[in-house]
Amino acid sequence: MKRFITFLLIASGAIPLLYSQVTMTKASHGFSGGQSHECQAVQYQSPGESGINCVWDFSKAAALNVVESIVNLSEDNSTLGTITASRNDGCEFYFATTESANEYWGYKAGNQKLQLTEPIVKTKYPQIYGTQFSGKYAGTITIEGTDYKQHVEGVYSTDVDGMGTILLPNNLSFPAIRVKTIEGNASFERVKYLWYAQDVLLPLFVSLEDYSVAADGTKKLLTSESFLNTLARSSTGIQSIANSFSYQVSPNPFKDEIQLTYTVTGKNLVTVALYASDGSKLTTLLSQVQSGAQSLSKDVSKYAQAPGVYLLRITVGDKVYTEKLVKAY
Numbered sequence: 001m002k003r004f005i006t007f008l009l010i011a012s013g014a015i016p017l018l019y020s021q022v023t024m025t026k027a028s029h030g031f032s033g034g035q036s037h038e039c040q041a042v043q044y045q046s047p048g049e050s051g052i053n054c055v056w057d058f059s060k061a062a063a064l065n066v067v068e069s070i071v072n073l074s075e076d077n078s079t080l081g082t083i084t085a086s087r088n089d090g091c092e093f094y095f096a097t098t099e100s101a102n103e104y105w106g107y108k109a110g111n112q113k114l115q116l117t118e119p120i121v122k123t124k125y126p127q128i129y130g131t132q133f134s135g136k137y138a139g140t141i142t143i144e145g146t147d148y149k150q151h152v153e154g155v156y157s158t159d160v161d162g163m164g165t166i167l168l169p170n171n172l173s174f175p176a177i178r179v180k181t182i183e184g185n186a187s188f189e190r191v192k193y194l195w196y197a198q199d200v201l202l203p204l205f206v207s208l209e210d211y212s213v214a215a216d217g218t219k220k221l222l223t224s225e226s227f228l229n230t231l232a233r234s235s236t237g238i239q240s241i242a243n244s245f246s247y248q249v250s251p252n253p254f255k256d257e258i259q260l261t262y263t264v265t266g267k268n269l270v271t272v273a274l275y276a277s278d279g280s281k282l283t284t285l286l287s288q289v290q291s292g293a294q295s296l297s298k299d300v301s302k303y304a305q306a307p308g309v310y311l312l313r314i315t316v317g318d319k320v321y322t323e324k325l326v327k328a329y
Contacts, residue, residue: 022177024177030125031095031097032097036073037201039228039229039230040064040069041063041069042228043064044225045207047207052163054178055167057167058228059168061205071202080094081095091108092109100125101123104121104122111143113141114141123158133158134156134158135156137153137183140152154185156183157182160179161180162178163177175198176196179195179203190208190209193207193208205227209223210222247321254300258312261295263292267291268317269315270316271313272313274304274311274312276310277308285298285300308327
């Protein structure tokens with residue numbers, strides 16, 4: 001009888017987990033052109049515990065005095081991959097999203113390029129708590145304008161080792177899973193912890209640790225960093241984790257008119273401008289001191305005439321937010 005009661009207690013305790021389980025699928029977390037991501041370096045945060053019913057408290061993570069990283073995803077026709085992730089420091093990373101996985105195929109930073117012949121599988125769909133997989137990667141590093149060529153290879157592993165709740169600045173919290181990835185070879189190892197929510201494309205939070213590995217297997221910590229996703233995108237809109245500014249742009253893709261709805265905490269100068277995909281400014285749609293809930297509807301067909309990608313840049317005080325818009329017709 002005691003065993004039966006214990007079983008009931010365990011079973012009843014597991015029921016809420018079924019409903020809060022985060023499932024990563026191609027539809028919810030697969031890369032495609034026109035998506036964007038902003039993150040900010042914060043003080044390093046220990047990755048904490050693994051298992052179920054975890055609480056990862058990063059609510060006190062303080063931003064470092066560095067420029068936020070903006071990543072824009074676009075379709076790519078090169079042999080490196082099908083999606084290019086372009087960072088605002090000029091680096092590009094290449095991915096391919098298939099029906100079953102998201103694969104990493106290399107990068108280009110300055111005149112240095114890594115092209116993998118055996119990619120690193122970043123995500124397998126569906127990916128849930130308890131998912132584990134591993135593999136090998138191989139490729140070549142080249143430097144443009146020189147004869148330099150270096151073969152690289154190593155192993156990687158992924159373990160979705162935790163599920164629970166992640167706490168972020170400005171009293172935000174999300175049901176989340178933690179994905180632990182390890183990449184490296186005989187002399188170097190990178191351990192990365194990534195927290196994902198159900199309706200948020202890219203990680204909410206990342207903690208990264210790099211190690212050197214000695215011949216006897218001893219590891220020495222080289223660097224440890226953490227990054228906060230400053231825009232948590234969900235089905236209910238877009239919340240800014242950075243400073244309680246929230247906004248949503250619709251429709252996207254658009255034809256002629258776009259509508260921007262947003263909420264400003266306190267009084268701030270709000271500037272909204274439209275840019276071409278190459279970064280050239282097309283027009284300023286708004287420049288005004290505002291507070292509270294606001295909306296802006298504009299016919300931008302005069303400036304966004306051709307189908308393609310445009311950028312909407314929203315400046316609130318000293319913060320800048322960039323949204324990628326697609327004119328489909």
